[in-house]
Ligand SMILES: Nc1nc2c(c(=O)[nH]1)N[C@H]1C(S)=C(S)[C@@H](COP(=O)(O)OP(=O)(O)OC[C@H]3O[C@@H](n4cnc5c(N)ncnc54)[C@H](O)[C@@H]3O)O[C@H]1N2
């Protein structure tokens with residue numbers, strides 16, 4: 001197996017699928033998906049000048065000199081509520097009773113908050129403050145101007161984005177559909193959770209792990225199956241699952257052992273591999289190919305290796321299907337311990353970051369083994385130990401690629 005360098009392999013693998021065609025979906029269904037085109041404001045927000053406070057719309061100049069002791073008295077022309085149109089133009093000597101969110105009457109140039117006023121009679125009001133033009137008015141287009149480019153294609157749709165979309169009044173949004181993912185875990189040693197397992201047997205855990213990783217990447221998991229290391233079992237399972245999915249992900253049987261059959265069976269079915277074996281650790285045996293119109297990702301069985309290989313190859317493909325690529329933040333950090341590695345490989349070592357008293361950023365790297373699962377829990381990213389070097393010492397500075405996932409702490413019991 002000739003190993004492809006990581007960056008090259010990641011680029012080649014993207015050709016395994018083309019982004020899905022965009023579709024219009026109801027706003028709430030788009031949560032967590034990505035805008036398929038830029039968002040142009042279809043109206044201004046607010047759509048006309050509006051009052052920002054409950055009070056009186058006035059002609060600003062007429063309030064000059066108003067104080068508690070020397071109030072300015074104006075005649076109340078009308079009352080304007082939010083959602084209602086003003087009936088008349090404000091004339092000199094007049095104020096319009098107005099409420100927050102109500103459109104300003106023509107002629108008004110400021111709003112006086114009601115706390116700075118007192119009704120003097122049924123149809124007059126005393127003002128106690130001088131206000132400049134524009135005070136407590138939300139001008140047309142203050143938030144958004146009609147025709148403005150508001151959001152870019154690829155923007156992830158979260159609650160804040162949905163708020164913007166909803167405020168523009170369109171019930172639908174253009175997004176690419178989630179990729180349908182089928183997962184096949186292979187291995188004679190695997191036993192389903194919930195059944196007794198002998199010491200030489202292994203609880204099947206990749207189906208849940210990979211399905212969860214796929215869901216985190218926006219996919220819809222349509223099938224999760226187990227198969228023995230037997231060509232006659234693998235062949236129909238792979239064929240059947242490939243038909244149901246945009247992306248078929250297998251785990252196990254990816255290496256060079258006698259029973260590592262997955263790649264051979266896939267090739268015999270007509271799968272063409274764009275990548276087969278990458279110069280990384282963990283995750284070296286990963287392969288990416290195309291079987292008909294289905295992208296196929298072959299992950300190593302070892303759960304820790306499967307996690308890293310998924311992160312580097314399956315996740316970008318699932319995002320590519322949705323029309324986006326992920327841009328992860330990279331920082332420089334010092335290793336909190338030394339590592340020996342195979343010089344030809346890129347090592348991706350999970351860890352956390354801390355700023356020490358010396359003011360420097362340090363990466364606390366975790367034990368590395370292909371089987372490591374716990375090492376991924378709460379990891380803040382990967383320290384990247386690049387190829388071309390075998391030994392790294394404590395204090396050496398390397399790139400650290402951040403996941404930027406939120407962290408949570410248990411709320412304290414009352
Ligand atoms: N002679 C060589 N041997 C190996 C090489 C090599 O280059 N030469 N590569 C090693 C590397 S790197 C990896 S990673 C592993 C992965 O190989 P496979 O993809 O063939 O994985 P399996 O052999 O099927 O399983 C490995 C390990 O993981 C456990 N496993 C598998 N599937 C699951 C599952 N669904 N749930 C939980 N655990 C699972 C399995 O029981 C094994 O312990 O190969 C090295 N070998």
Ligand code: MOO
Nearest residue numbers: 282283284305370
């Ligand atoms: O992928 Mo293997 O996990 O490189 O050790």
